[in-house]
Amino acid sequence: MSNSKLSQSISTDGADPKISEQVLDVEKDLLSMESYSTIGNNLVEDAKMSVRNVNVFYGDKQAIFDVHMDIKKNEVIAMIGPSGCGKSTFLRTLNRMNDTIDSCVVSGEVTMDGENLYDPKLDVVELRARVGMVFQKPNPFPKSIFENVAYGPRLHGLADSKVDLDELVENSLKKAGLWEEAKDRLHQPGTGLSGGQQQRLCIARAIAVEPEVILMDEPCSALDPIATARIEELIEELSQNFTIAIVTHSMQQAARVSHRTAYFHLGKLIEVNPTETVFTMPEHKLTEAYITGRFG
Amino acid sequence: MTELSFENHIMTQFDEELEEIRTRLMEMGGKVEQQLKNAILSIHEGDSKLAKDVIDQEKFIDQMEKDLDDSCILVIARRQPAASDLRLVMAVTKAVNDLERIGDEAKKIANHSIILSGEDNKKSGYPEVRHIGASVSKMLSDALTAFARFDAEAAMKTFNQDVQIDLEYKTALRELMTYMMEDPKSITHVINILWVVRSLERIGDHTKNLCEQIVFVVQGKDIRHD
Amino acid sequence: MSKDNRKKIRESLAKRNRSERHFQWFGKLGVILGLAAVVLLFVDIISKGSGAFRATYIQLEIEYDPDAIGVLDVNDTEELIFANWQNFAKKSLRDLFPEVTKRGEKRKLNNLVSEGAGFDFRDQLTQSPNLWGTKETLWILADDDIDTYYKSWLDDDPFSARLTSEQIKWIDQLHSKGLIALKFNTKFFERGDSREPEQAGIKGALIGSFFTLVLTLLMSFPMGVTAAIYLEEFAPKNKWTDLIEVNINNLAAVPSIIFGLLGLAIFINFFGIPRSIPVLGAIVLALMTLPTIIITSRAAIKSVPPSIREAALGVGASKFQTTLHHVLPLSLPGMLTGAIIGMARALGETAPLLMIGMVAFIVDIPGGFTDPATVLPVQIFLWIDSPERAFVEKTSAAIIILLSFLMVMNFIAVYLRKRLERRW
Numbered sequence: 001m002s003n004s005k006l007s008q009s010i011s012t013d014g015a016d017p018k019i020s021e022q023v024l025d026v027e028k029d030l031l032s033m034e035s036y037s038t039i040g041n042n043l044v045e046d047a048k049m050s051v052r053n054v055n056v057f058y059g060d061k062q063a064i065f066d067v068h069m070d071i072k073k074n075e076v077i078a079m080i081g082p083s084g085c086g087k088s089t090f091l092r093t094l095n096r097m098n099d100t101i102d103s104c105v106v107s108g109e110v111t112m113d114g115e116n117l118y119d120p121k122l123d124v125v126e127l128r129a130r131v132g133m134v135f136q137k138p139n140p141f142p143k144s145i146f147e148n149v150a151y152g153p154r155l156h157g158l159a160d161s162k163v164d165l166d167e168l169v170e171n172s173l174k175k176a177g178l179w180e181e182a183k184d185r186l187h188q189p190g191t192g193l194s195g196g197q198q199q200r201l202c203i204a205r206a207i208a209v210e211p212e213v214i215l216m217d218e219p220c221s222a223l224d225p226i227a228t229a230r231i232e233e234l235i236e237e238l239s240q241n242f243t244i245a246i247v248t249h250s251m252q253q254a255a256r257v258s259h260r261t262a263y264f265h266l267g268k269l270i271e272v273n274p275t276e277t278v279f280t281m282p283e284h285k286l287t288e289a290y291i292t293g294r295f296g
Numbered sequence: 297m298t299e300l301s302f303e304n305h306i307m308t309q310f311d312e313e314l315e316e317i318r319t320r321l322m323e324m325g326g327k328v329e330q331q332l333k334n335a336i337l338s339i340h341e342g343d344s345k346l347a348k349d350v351i352d353q354e355k356f357i358d359q360m361e362k363d364l365d366d367s368c369i370l371v372i373a374r375r376q377p378a379a380s381d382l383r384l385v386m387a388v389t390k391a392v393n394d395l396e397r398i399g400d401e402a403k404k405i406a407n408h409s410i411i412l413s414g415e416d417n418k419k420s421g422y423p424e425v426r427h428i429g430a431s432v433s434k435m436l437s438d439a440l441t442a443f444a445r446f447d448a449e450a451a452m453k454t455f456n457q458d459v460q461i462d463l464e465y466k467t468a469l470r471e472l473m474t475y476m477m478e479d480p481k482s483i484t485h486v487i488n489i490l491w492v493v494r495s496l497e498r499i500g501d502h503t504k505n506l507c508e509q510i511v512f513v514v515q516g517k518d519i520r521h522d
Numbered sequence: 523m524s525k526d527n528r529k530k531i532r533e534s535l536a537k538r539n540r541s542e543r544h545f546q547w548f549g550k551l552g553v554i555l556g557l558a559a560v561v562l563l564f565v566d567i568i569s570k571g572s573g574a575f576r577a578t579y580i581q582l583e584i585e586y587d588p589d590a591i592g593v594l595d596v597n598d599t600e601e602l603i604f605a606n607w608q609n610f611a612k613k614s615l616r617d618l619f620p621e622v623t624k625r626g627e628k629r630k631l632n633n634l635v636s637e638g639a640g641f642d643f644r645d646q647l648t649q650s651p652n653l654w655g656t657k658e659t660l661w662i663l664a665d666d667d668i669d670t671y672y673k674s675w676l677d678d679d680p681f682s683a684r685l686t687s688e689q690i691k692w693i694d695q696l697h698s699k700g701l702i703a704l705k706f707n708t709k710f711f712e713r714g715d716s717r718e719p720e721q722a723g724i725k726g727a728l729i730g731s732f733f734t735l736v737l738t739l740l741m742s743f744p745m746g747v748t749a750a751i752y753l754e755e756f757a758p759k760n761k762w763t764d765l766i767e768v769n770i771n772n773l774a775a776v777p778s779i780i781f782g783l784l785g786l787a788i789f790i791n792f793f794g795i796p797r798s799i800p801v802l803g804a805i806v807l808a809l810m811t812l813p814t815i816i817i818t819s820r821a822a823i824k825s826v827p828p829s830i831r832e833a834a835l836g837v838g839a840s841k842f843q844t845t846l847h848h849v850l851p852l853s854l855p856g857m858l859t860g861a862i863i864g865m866a867r868a869l870g871e872t873a874p875l876l877m878i879g880m881v882a883f884i885v886d887i888p889g890g891f892t893d894p895a896t897v898l899p900v901q902i903f904l905w906i907d908s909p910e911r912a913f914v915e916k917t918s919a920a921i922i923i924l925l926s927f928l929m930v931m932n933f934i935a936v937y938l939r940k941r942l943e944r945r946w
Contacts, residue, residue, distance in 0.1 A: 128836060128837065139827070279382070
């Protein structure tokens with residue numbers, strides 16, 4: 001959200017101008033600040049992924065400012081913030097999905113298990129096998145359910161035989177909670193499933209290559225509440241085996257599924273705290289204002 | 297976070313709902329405060345009519361409690377409040393409970409007041425009642441003011457007044473014990489006074505809870521049982 | 523809502539509905555006009571051209587007598603080449619009309635049958651020499667003027683400008699004896715071009731068009747598709763690619779004759795490729811259709827949702843794998859449509875081919891990609907330019923063939939599209 005839009009939304013409906021000015025002041029400070037520090041416990045002891053000094057530029061425009069953050073092993077971390085705050089961009093730096101955009105430049109360091117992901121020697125294909133991704137819109141390939149799940153393992157040669165592959169597909173579908181619904185129609189097109197089932201198919205496709213981290217970019221924004229609940233339940237189960245970073249524009253979803261919550265504002269990482277803290281007593285004024293629906 | 301506002305939500309209806317909950321809580325607080333004052337006054341004045349009035353009014357407080365609880369549930373269901381909004385709503389549901397209990401205690405005091413007014417001019421123990429009554433009234437009044445202003449510092453001060461009240465309560469107990477030993481015939485009378493003092497002490501405890509809720513709303517800190 | 527407002531809405535509603543109706547009428551009118559034009563074209567072409575599929579034949583009894591054609595030794599090939607084969611037919615006609623004795627009349631009589639009849643006799647006898655000395659009753663192709671007259675006479679609108687009264691009388695006699703008739707014109711589909719309208723066939727041009735188109739497709743489709751994929755998926759977006767894009771779009775709008783000039787200047791004069799051959803025509807037509815194929819292929823690639831690419835990249839497919847496994851199969855139907863549009867344009871193209879010599883008069887049917895050839899539209903151009911009246915129906919027939927060719931191509935395209943799309 002641009003600064004002018006923010007000030008508008010705050011100043012027009014406020015009977016008490018004091019508070020809106022306060023929020024605005026904080027935001028102005030934030031904009032002018034060259035360096036800032038994230039509030040809360042953004043750094044942890046046993047980090048799976050570590051992000052240090054990360055800046056992201058689209059051409060001349062800077063989208064992410066100096067982010068420092070750790071992602072713990074087997075945790076679900078939610079990224080929230082107003083639209084345009086850079087949360088999706090940040091998520092995409094974690095598996096270098098931003099590489100596909102020509103004008104996008106990433107500086108700083110992202111490491112997974114101590115390995116620098118932006119090392120020129122590292123093959124991005126291997127990285128994406130280790131860091132899977134689920135997208136906003138369910139995007140199954142226009143192929144059969146089986147082919148959808150088998151695509152990744154086949155690509156990387158993970159299954160030695162047809163039997164192996166069958167088993168892998170079955171396990172992935174089971175983990176994604178889709179086996180019961182899909183076992184009788186494995187060879188029918190994946191696009192014939194319902195929206196929620198398609199998204200679970202995409203999750204099955206992502207976990208079929210057994211990644212270590214799964215990134216989810218607003219995975220439920222196109223789904224109805226029941227399908228959303230299924231996916232959320234699934235996220236909870238998957239966190240036993242995978243590290244999950246999820247971007248969501250539903251604060252309630254972040255509150256429901258995540259262990260830690262990170263709040264982004266205008267490309268800056270404002271606050272990272274355990275989810276229960278963020279949703280009961282956030283430390284930063286902007287987090288509070290966003291969480292309580294003052295803007296967003 | 298020192299200053300708190302429950303305005304400027306994108307949905308202005310939400311602002312209004314929270315504002316209404318606050319206003320009605322203040323209304324209920326004022327009503328309870330009045331009940332307490334009237335109950336104490338009825339003892340001193342020997343005014344059984346005032347005491348009856350207090351007893352009659354109690355049902356309105358019960359109704360206010362129910363209504364406020366319903367409003368809070370509705371806000372939770374409809375708006376899924378978070379952070380300070382959530383703390384406010386949760387604090388209000390608890391505060392309402394405490395206020396209702398204070399109302400109950402005031403009613404008990406009024407009951408005893410009616411009994412006391414039927415006795416002939418025995419005034420032993422009244423100074424103690426006046427003394428504690430004044431302290432408790434002031435504490436309740438301070439607590440409600442702090443609630444109205446979301447003033448955590450004032451709430452902490454008020455919270456600490458309870459220590460004083462407990463002390464006064466113990467002193468009063470000893471005094472009343474002496475009266476009973478001096479004049480065994482006055483035991484019935486003194487026991488009534490004892491109940492009144494006991495109720496006042498309970499009101500002090502509930503007021504303390506109110507202060508805890510204010511600190512929780514403003515600072516997000518839970519100071520219960522610290 | 524106030525009554526006043528409702529009234530206003532009701533009034534404006536009538537106007538709105540009326541304009542919608544008008545719009546529909548205009549639309550329907552446009553469709554009807556278009557259909558009428560197509561129907562008119564087809565009726566005209568078919569009515570004019572259908573005659574060419576049938577030709578007038580005269581039944582003659584032919585005696586394969588070497589003396590008749592002045593051949594002494596039937597095994598002497600040199601003598602056979604120079605023999606006057608046409609005499610078989612002439613002799614048979616004279617036998618049929620013995621009363622004709624005058625020299626001028628005789629020539630008119632001889633003119634009843636096609637000049638090409640002699641070549642048929644030669645081919646026949648070279649193939650099976652044991653026919654020498656035997657007799658055979660044959661249907662011999664009539665001359666084009668006779669053909670024109672007989673067809674118009676059958677239609678009760680005789681066109682006799684190029685015939686003498688004797689010739690008309692002879693045709694009457696033949697007709698009453700049942701010795702003259704319309705038969706299916708197999709020669710039209712078996713022969714190349716000829717100066718004699720009754721001998722001229724479409725096969726040369728058809729084969730020429732086929733060879734040229736096959737080569738054009740083989741050259742332009744892979745190149746166009748790969749160029750489109752590169753530009754759309756791999757090329758960096760900068761001012762150079764912008765420049766290329768603008769130029770490709772401009773190239774699509776360049777008049778086709780310019781491509782002909784290019785072929786003439788570069789491929790014939792500089793590279794020394796022989797003129798008139800399908801390879802050269804195909805190169806020129808491929809260059810011409812390339813921009814169309816690139817543009818439509820890029821549009822087809824663009825229409826593949828980015829989410830599919832993201833999905834593939836997300837599970838760790840490389841850029842090339844993503845393109846090969848997902849983008850290409852999904853955009854192939856669209857690319858095929860583009861290719862067919864380009865091919866259809868190439869099939870109907872005349873101007874550039876005139877420049878590179880495919881307009882030459884070629885009698886032989888091309889046997890390969892490097893034999894001199896002509897193509898259907900150029901053949902039509904050549905025939906419509908010829909003075910003989912019989913070429914009018916030949917021209918129309920060639921147009922029918924060209925249109926059928928186009929329709930077959932379109933059906934193949936639609937079929938391929940359906941098949942490819944059904945897989946998903």
